[in-house]
Amino acid sequence: MAASVLKIAINSNRNPNGVTPPRRFAYSSGTVKIATFSNNSKRTPLFSCPSSNHYVRTRENMFQPARIAGSDRVSGSDAHTFDVVIVGAGIIGLTIARQFLLESNLSVAVVDAAIPCAGATGAGQGYIWRVHKTPGSEKWELAMRSHQLWEALAKSIQNQGMDPLLALGWKKTGSMLVGRTAEDCSVLRKKVEQLVEAGLGAEFLSCDDLLAEEPALELGEECGAAFMPDDCQLDARRAVAFIEKANRSFAAEGRYAEFYYEPVTSFLRSDSSGGIEAIKTSKNTLHIKKAVVIAAGCWSGSLMHDLIRNAEIKLNLPVKPRKGHLLVLENFKALNLNHGLMEVGYVNHESAVASSTISDSRTGFDASTASISMTATMDMSGRLVLGSSRQLVGFSTEIDESIIARIWERASEFFPILKQVSLGDLSKSREVRVGLRPYMPGGKPAIGPVPGLSKAFLAAGHEGEGLSLALGTAEMIFNMVLENPQNVNPTPFSV
Numbered sequence: 001m002a003a004s005v006l007k008i009a010i011n012s013n014r015n016p017n018g019v020t021p022p023r024r025f026a027y028s029s030g031t032v033k034i035a036t037f038s039n040n041s042k043r044t045p046l047f048s049c050p051s052s053n054h055y056v057r058t059r060e061n062m063f064q065p066a067r068i069a070g071s072d073r074v075s076g077s078d079a080h081t082f083d084v085v086i087v088g089a090g091i092i093g094l095t096i097a098r099q100f101l102l103e104s105n106l107s108v109a110v111v112d113a114a115i116p117c118a119g120a121t122g123a124g125q126g127y128i129w130r131v132h133k134t135p136g137s138e139k140w141e142l143a144m145r146s147h148q149l150w151e152a153l154a155k156s157i158q159n160q161g162m163d164p165l166l167a168l169g170w171k172k173t174g175s176m177l178v179g180r181t182a183e184d185c186s187v188l189r190k191k192v193e194q195l196v197e198a199g200l201g202a203e204f205l206s207c208d209d210l211l212a213e214e215p216a217l218e219l220g221e222e223c224g225a226a227f228m229p230d231d232c233q234l235d236a237r238r239a240v241a242f243i244e245k246a247n248r249s250f251a252a253e254g255r256y257a258e259f260y261y262e263p264v265t266s267f268l269r270s271d272s273s274g275g276i277e278a279i280k281t282s283k284n285t286l287h288i289k290k291a292v293v294i295a296a297g298c299w300s301g302s303l304m305h306d307l308i309r310n311a312e313i314k315l316n317l318p319v320k321p322r323k324g325h326l327l328v329l330e331n332f333k334a335l336n337l338n339h340g341l342m343e344v345g346y347v348n349h350e351s352a353v354a355s356s357t358i359s360d361s362r363t364g365f366d367a368s369t370a371s372i373s374m375t376a377t378m379d380m381s382g383r384l385v386l387g388s389s390r391q392l393v394g395f396s397t398e399i400d401e402s403i404i405a406r407i408w409e410r411a412s413e414f415f416p417i418l419k420q421v422s423l424g425d426l427s428k429s430r431e432v433r434v435g436l437r438p439y440m441p442g443g444k445p446a447i448g449p450v451p452g453l454s455k456a457f458l459a460a461g462h463e464g465e466g467l468s469l470a471l472g473t474a475e476m477i478f479n480m481v482l483e484n485p486q487n488v489n490p491t492p493f494s495v
């Protein structure tokens with residue numbers, strides 16, 4: 001059923017300077033999609049956010065307290081001077097801010113063209129599972145370090161008397177990579193061997209064992225799974241809210257400020273050294289003492305291109321938006337899951353195109369058409385979350401109903417009970433999330449200093465792993481800026 005779109009002009013939304021920004025927001029039923037149009041940004045990105053309540057609450061509370069408190073006492077003489085400025089308030093930018101706030105005395109500003117969760121982060125499923133990762137791959141060390149840091153964060157939340165489930169949506173679901181054929185099972189056995197060799201708790205489940213764990217699956221007699229019982233997932237928007245709150249607590253001591261709805265428009269560079277002295281947003285000039293980190297997700301490539309247009313710097317950051325749809329069902333009683341599941345094909349689904357351009361004759365993958373791979377879990381509120389799609393079709397975040405239908409069909413192949421339910425009947429209880437994963441050909445994020453542009457760092461291109469890789473990325477950038485020893489070799493990610 002096509003989502004009806006209601007466009008509302010919100011011109012009474014005043015920013016902290018009392019200036020009314022020229023913006024429009026579009027809401028559509030089923031999902032909440034927020035389109036931001038700024039006079040200053042020719043890219044006019046479309047953003048998705050989880051719910052209007054969340055959005056309004058965030059918007060009302062967001063800027064003024066953190067910003068006013070922060071900008072009064074920021075170190076240095078100028079209220080708009082910061083040690084570190086971070087461009088992008090997705091999971092990558094916010095966790096980088098968190099790292100500097102917690103581990104140093106530096107002052108930090110976060111700038112965003114919109115608000116947190118406006119980009120890919122707001123659509124993220126929240127899987128920080130490891131069962132589909134490849135030991136020994138270039139991202140492996142970063143993935144493991146990041147996972148360790150998420151575990152430590154969940155533990156520290158618990159040690160402070162809070163519930164990680166409520167704080168982060170942290171849930172020990174275990175993760176399963178599910179196969180349907182003997183060929184799949186031989187791949188899965190090998191995967192388990194690799195994971196065990198890498199020191200992780202993984203096991204192969206025979207068909208009977210798999211069905212005992214997940215009775216809703218109906219897969220024939222040759223099925224099996226790679227299973228990591230200790231894996232956890234989180235809720236992306238809850239985790240963002242938690243991190244934001246913690247970051248804002250530093251505003252009172254003058255170390256943190258937020259500049260939201262302010263797209264970055266240019267760098268100001270020193271005449272003598274060519275290094276960055278400040279960034280200009282649509283409303284402010286923010287002076288930078290130590291570093292500016294571009295963490296603008298799939299917009300990072302075009303943003304960098306614009307920012308260095310007049311500089312004699314060559315930078316190729318071919319990050320592209322890779323559109324993804326998710327279907328979230330509230331109060332869905334027909335199917336109950338005990339674990340987080342992905343079909344074995346997810347591994348290729350994620351990495352397809354990483355090694356090729358637009359199509360791959362070997363895998364039959366065509367990036368212009370959608371690739372659908374079954375992922376399924378129950379979130380912290382008991383909602384069924386079904387995914388996921390991948391498409392390289394530009395910056396649009398319009399819902400494509402045909403993609404939702406294909407996600408449903410794919411899930412039905414694993415859970416035939418779904419065939420008894422019409423997707424059309426679920427329109428009132430469904431939420432569709434659409435986001436643009438920051439996809440890099442080669443499959444690795446770019447993390448590191450921008451060559452030839454002192455003080456500038458990049459942290460972008462995490463595709464479908466930004467949530468899982470966030471804390472490791474933040475630590476890596478922090479150590480780079482402060483020239484500390486690294487816990488993970490950053491070379492594979494150099495810009």
Ligand SMILES: Cc1cc2nc3c(=O)[nH]c(=O)nc-3n(C[C@H](O)[C@H](O)[C@H](O)COP(=O)(O)OP(=O)(O)OC[C@H]3O[C@@H](n4cnc5c(N)ncnc54)[C@H](O)[C@@H]3O)c2cc1C
Nearest residue numbers: 090092113119120121124125127264297324435466467468
């Ligand atoms: C459907 C879906 C499911 C996913 N599931 C998972 C999962 O289970 N696990 C996982 O690890 N990952 C998952 N991901 C991937 C993950 O969501 C992304 O990798 C991650 O959110 C990227 O974060 P980011 O901060 O780099 O980018 P974003 O969240 O996109 O943030 C970029 C920010 O930059 C801002 N910006 C853009 N231009 C400018 C400008 N000119 N000036 C200032 N700010 C600007 C934007 O407003 C935006 O807020 C999923 C993604 C999708 C779409």
